[in-house]
Amino acid sequence: MSARRQLSFDDLGTPLAEATLVVVDLETTGTDPRADAITEIGAVKVQGGEVLGEFRTFVDPERPIPAYIASLTGITDASVAGAPPIRVVLPMFLDFAGDAALVAHNARFDISFLRAQAAACDIGWPRPQVLDTLALARTVFRRDEVRDHKLSTLARHVGASITPDHRALSDARATVDVLHAIIERLGPAGASTLEDLGTAHRRASPVQLRKKHLADAVPAVPGVYQFLDGSGAVLYVGTSRSLRSRVRTYFTAAETRRKVLDMLPRAESIRVIECATPTEARVRELRIIAREKPPSNRHGLSPEKAHWLRLGPGTEGLRAARLARSEADGSAQIGPLASRHDVEPLRGLLTDAVLGRGAALETGGGRGRTVEGGHRARIRRAMLEDPQEVLDHVAARMRTHVAAGRYEEADTLRRLARTYLSAARRASRLRALSAVPLLIAARPSTEAVIGGRGWELLAVRHGRFSGTTLVPSSKDPLPFARSLAMTGAGEAELAAPLCQGYHQEAEILLTWLEGDGVRTVLTEGTWQVPARARFDADHLARRFARTAQSAEA
Structure with a gap:
């Protein structure tokens, strides 16, 4: 008879009484995280039923708030006047949340907005564990007990101490009471850890249960893990600060990604590479993915494929490039860009900013078009050193659009300017380190x-x-x-x-x-950390504000 293995803390999970949770709620200008903006963030940090702190702030959406949204939430343009923008607020919120799991009612909505804004602001998203009280409530409170699972209904049903009113902090506080009621219901059913709570509304699939033994020998150290098929080919690669904790989640109901669930039936073993630090693990993960090209990975498969906006040497103009080249010949490039579709709009933006409105149409976009003398030097400066000329051009055009009520056109131009700033900032950092x-x-x-x-x-x-x-x-x-x-x-x-x-x-x-x-x-x-503020998005906001001052003068 084999000896019974003693469970480690990694096997047991994080006891709910010790887990730190941040319950968050957002108010926004609409429902599309790619096109709409956050107007208010409210959050409550709790542990073991005790409130540890609260976070609440208005957020300047940098656009008008639709009338129906203002009517629903009570948040108007005047409410957010003078409030910090999301690029300032989001790091503050992430610092408040720390390593805690995030909780929200209909978490898909709130978390998608936070992730979208992090990406737009070039802020790293920490990928916290996320709990959805809506999904949990549907498991705990059946329809014969409550008529629906709206936050207001649940708050009233559990006797919440505050009534949700479409304001971020009060809704977050109400969600805390709903969460505690859910935990009280699930406790007798065996939900004693954070991991149990995260999967209480789901069940592991038969293949996950059948393959669970593959994680038995994985150590609790930083490193890289590789799922292998019967012939030893790499199916999927990942990394974690604790390999055991991370790999175990692939065999629980918490894992819902289709690419992983499709991969598991073919997995026959797991190979790990222990690393001294998480940074080493992340680098080794990228290199293995680039070399092995696992079918279930997406990101990092072809790092050699990139898109750049390049100003050629001599009198060559701006064009798309797939390879970054030496700039010793007087050329310049910015990127890598998120998409090849960004190349032409950026070429037009830089050309119009330096040569005048409509210059991009006059010079054309084909290879071989030229940019002469001083104009070329100004474009190169905007790509490598100083965005002022481009941002002044953008701010003036945005002010014209806003004055005419063309807010969507102003927002499109703002997003293009942010794409330019991001590409120039990425290139400046890579240029400095590669040297x-x-x-x-x-x-x-x-x-x-x-x-x-x-x-x-x-x-x-x-x-x-x-x-x-x-x-x-x-x-x-x-x-x-x-x-x-x-x-x-x-x-x-x-x-x-x-x-x-x-x-x-x-x-x-x-x-x-x-x-x-x-x-x-x-x-x-020589190593000098590139000045991050050189191509900071705050420059555009300040220059746009100056256009209003100029108009008043």
Whole structure:
């Protein structure tokens, strides 16, 4: 008879009494997260039934609020006048939430808006666990008990201390009471952990239950995991700070992604690569995906394929490019762009801003079109150094549209300007890092180090990951840095302008290098963190505000 395995904390999950939850509610200008904006965020942080804190703020949607929305919520243009924009509010909210799971009533709506705004503002989305009280309520409160599962109905049914009124904080507070009532109902049914609560309204599929044993030997360390078929071919690749916790979720009802559920029947084993740090794991994940091209992965399959807007050398004009090239010949490029469809609108924006409105139509968009003398120098400056001329052009046109009541056209122009700023900012960061032969930096470690606290060292060669190690705080990090400098020299042979072909990897490293507490230990060449404010979206808002002042004068 085999010995019974003792359960670890990873197997048990996070007890609900110890889990930190942030219940969030949003008010918006509409229902489309891609086209509409957030006007108010309200959130309540709870743990073990106790309120730890609250977060509430209006958000300037940078557009008029539709009359029917104002009538529903009571939030008008005057309410949000002077409020901070979402690019300021969202980092504050994410800091408030921390590592907590997010809870919302009809979570798909609220979380889709938060994710869309994070992407639009170039803010990393932390991918928290999400609980939906609407889905849970449909499991707990049957139709013979409540007539529907609207928040107002549920709040009244459970005797919530506050009545929801389509305002963010009051609705979040009401959702807290509904959540606690749900937890009280599910407790006797065995929902004692955060993971249990997240899957209480679903059931694992037969294939998930049948394949669950594949996760038994996976360790609880940072690293990369690979699902393999019977012949050893890679089906899917992922990464986690705790491989065991992450891999176990693939065999629970919490996993609903079609690509994963279609992959599991073919999976016969799981291979793991233990890594010193999560940063190393993320880089190795990207490299494996690019090399193996697993059929169930999407992101990172072809990092060599990118889209750039390129100003050619000499008198060559702006055109699309698939490869970033050296800019030593006086050329310039911005990107990578999210889509090839961004190329032509951006070409038109830059050309019109420098040569005058309608110049893009006059010069045409085909290869071989030229830009002469001073105009070319101004376009290059707008791509590499200073967006002022382009933003002044955009702000003036937006003001004209707004004055004429053409708000959709103004918003389209605003989004195009943000695409330009994002592309120029990405290129400036990649350009700076790719030019450094060797950079070794240190920051306070977020991982366990012998002796308690310590340093995480990272070595980068021309924007490529070269090595990493953890150093106890009691040790001098310099000898460890010198040891790192002797490894990974072959990475330099793969260097490319603007990290062409490995820009996703470089951006992971840049995010690390821009973190709090980072110190440079060793360098070859010159490393200077690119000024993020150079192509910051705040510039456009300030210039648009100035157009109103000019009109009043």
